[in-house]
Amino acid sequence: MPSKTNNNRYKKTIEVPKKSKETALLSKVRGLKDVLPDEYKYWDLVNRKLNDLAKIYNFQRTELPLLEYQSLYDKAAGKNSVLVTEELALMQTKTGEKVALRPDVLPGLVRSLLEHGLLNLGGIVKSFWTGPVVVYDAAQGGRARQFTQASFDLLGNFGASGDVQLILMAYHFFEELQLEVEVQVNSVGCQECHQAYLKELNEAWKERGRKAKLCNDCKKAVLKNPLAVFACRETACIEVAAELPPAVDHLCDGCRKHFERVLEFLDNLSIPYALNTKLFELRGYDFWSKTIFEIVPLGETRRHTALASGGNYAGLIDILGAKIGAASGIVIDVERTISRIRSHNITVGGSEKIDIFIAQLAESAKQKCMTLFEELRRAGFKVREHFICDNLKGQLDEAEKVNARFTLILGQKELMDDTILLRDMESGVQETIDMRKLVNELDRRLNIG
Ligand SMILES: [Zn+2]
Numbered sequence: 001m002p003s004k005t006n007n008n009r010y011k012k013t014i015e016v017p018k019k020s021k022e023t024a025l026l027s028k029v030r031g032l033k034d035v036l037p038d039e040y041k042y043w044d045l046v047n048r049k050l051n052d053l054a055k056i057y058n059f060q061r062t063e064l065p066l067l068e069y070q071s072l073y074d075k076a077a078g079k080n081s082v083l084v085t086e087e088l089a090l091m092q093t094k095t096g097e098k099v100a101l102r103p104d105v106l107p108g109l110v111r112s113l114l115e116h117g118l119l120n121l122g123g124i125v126k127s128f129w130t131g132p133v134v135v136y137d138a139a140q141g142g143r144a145r146q147f148t149q150a151s152f153d154l155l156g157n158f159g160a161s162g163d164v165q166l167i168l169m170a171y172h173f174f175e176e177l178q179l180e181v182e183v184q185v186n187s188v189g190c191q192e193c194h195q196a197y198l199k200e201l202n203e204a205w206k207e208r209g210r211k212a213k214l215c216n217d218c219k220k221a222v223l224k225n226p227l228a229v230f231a232c233r234e235t236a237c238i239e240v241a242a243e244l245p246p247a248v249d250h251l252c253d254g255c256r257k258h259f260e261r262v263l264e265f266l267d268n269l270s271i272p273y274a275l276n277t278k279l280f281e282l283r284g285y286d287f288w289s290k291t292i293f294e295i296v297p298l299g300e301t302r303r304h305t306a307l308a309s310g311g312n313y314a315g316l317i318d319i320l321g322a323k324i325g326a327a328s329g330i331v332i333d334v335e336r337t338i339s340r341i342r343s344h345n346i347t348v349g350g351s352e353k354i355d356i357f358i359a360q361l362a363e364s365a366k367q368k369c370m371t372l373f374e375e376l377r378r379a380g381f382k383v384r385e386h387f388i389c390d391n392l393k394g395q396l397d398e399a400e401k402v403n404a405r406f407t408l409i410l411g412q413k414e415l416m417d418d419t420i421l422l423r424d425m426e427s428g429v430q431e432t433i434d435m436r437k438l439v440n441e442l443d444r445r446l447n448i449g
């Protein structure tokens with residue numbers, strides 16, 4: 001086993017200092033995570049699928065800075081929100097500016113679109129973004145935790161089909177990754193229906209004995225926010241929440257029609273969904289309107305397990321001082337998706353077949369091999385090498401590891417004769433080939449060209 005041998009050798013020659021306060025320089029920051037090559041194949045798969053989605057549906061890639069002014073999040077989530085008071089990783093620059101590591105893509109994305117006037121161009125903006133976000137997790141003792149989000153966003157003038165397209169894309173994304181998921185949808189209406197619903201809920205809370213059944217946290221919380229009970233996982237609170245009138249019963253005509261249209265589309269597209277009347281808040285914001293949705297693993301009932309979440313956020317654009325017909329987006333949680341793929345032992349595509357591995361037997365042959373590598377690569381062959389290794393065994397081990405069909409071996413003798421050794425990696429048979437006929441020989445044997 002070549003890789004094992006290499007690891008042992010590495011361990012013998014490099015001494016890693018034992019962990020202590022002095023060697024904190026060899027500890028990653030608490031709560032953060034390295035992705036090592038073994039795990040990276042899953043990242044590669046998910047990233048490829050995300051990029052494919054963006055291409056197929058014509059979403060344009062955006063890059064955004066890691067830092068935004070704190071004031072952006074104060075505006076987007078509210079100064080007293082949990083997102084701002086507990087989850088924001090804040091810092092002050094030397095000139096006294098308060099900036100924050102983005103805890104979510106949405107505020108920065110909208111800031112960028114508005115700053116560059118991209119929403120004034122007419123038409124519909126279709127944006128794709130993926131990258132890390134950082135949140136302080138109160139439940140984890142205030143650790144900073146880094147996550148990766150992938151966000152697909154539609155902004156402009158469109159109707160129910162926008163929500164449906166985002167749900168459809170994400171649903172098929174998970175389906176292609178062989179993950180069984182369920183779409184959960186709710187409609188929280190527009191400002192007008194939201195106010196009407198809050199009024200109705202406040203009335204419902206006045207009903208005798210109802211509030212008394214709640215857990216202590218909820219008893220206090222519903223005084224400020226009558227919706228708070230919907231997020232609670234206490235059995236008593238779940239029972240009380242079930243008796244409350246659902247928001248979908250209090251939609252204005254426009255919002256009701258919009259929602260009916262979304263559900264009709266989902267039915268016709270055979271996307272299984274469940275109405276989740278407890279879904280009001282996503283990712284710490286309450287600016288959502290009309291349809292909001294989550295994609296959760298099928299049969300999962302715990303909180304914070306959504307693989308994707310999204311909805312309409314024209315309200316956020318309003319908060320930031322602009323107007324737009326519609327804005328709808330979905331964010332895929334990349335780490336949760338990868339952890340799901342791994343826990344389900346889903347195989348990640350077979351390893352790539354390599355045509356030719358080039359090995360060298362002497363310093364003088366190395367340079368020729370490097371030139372040959374570039375020639376064959378340009379001629380369209382899938383070529384690999386391990387030139388920094390000077391023994392043949394190490395190079396042949398590597399050729400096996402990368403799954404090469406043939407290995408070319410160039411030594412001093414071949415260099416003098418203008419020939420090269422061709423080794424069939426399946427049979428182990430080696431023969432000498434005239435260098436001038438090499439490309440033709442390789443073409444013939446690999447049946448290409
Ligand atoms: Zn409405």
Ligand SMILES: [Zn+2]
Pocket residue numbers: 214215216217218219229232233234237
């Ligand atoms: Zn409760």
